[in-house]
Amino acid sequence: MAIKLIATDMDGTLLRDDKTFDYDKFETLLDLMDERGITMVAASGNQLKQLKAYFAPVNPERLTYISDNGALVTRGDEVLGEAVLTKAQIARVLKWNSETKAHMENLIVLSGHEGAYVSNHATAEIIMGVREFYPSVHQVEKFLDIDDEIFRLSLVW
Structure with a gap:
């Protein structure tokens, strides 16, 4: 049976602590996989844009990506599969958070095609921390007014 x-x-796993890997060795392996018809997949909780940035030195278009904890699967510009949160689902989580965790200060991050979204009340320091995981961060007044497909909602305490 062929792989x-x-x-x-x-x-x-693949990334070192400094978020790099052996690019030359990986590119050699990609060449071998291409010759043998093997698809290489990078799977992560990271956003697609972040994943592609990691592979910039070896041409990110050579890989298939499973990003946002499995909510978005792509190859090149083609979306192979996606699981989008509805406005009703987002509203339900926001309501639960305000009713049950109101006494705790937390950060809400929504992840979508166009980037990550945080409240416009987030400080510059918080946004710098969020950018460590999300390359494109947008501040918004109301989460339910975001004009983007949302794949994930994270609550950070």
């Missing part, structure tokens, strides 16, 4: 697909997690 058709190889998938790897990123943080703590």
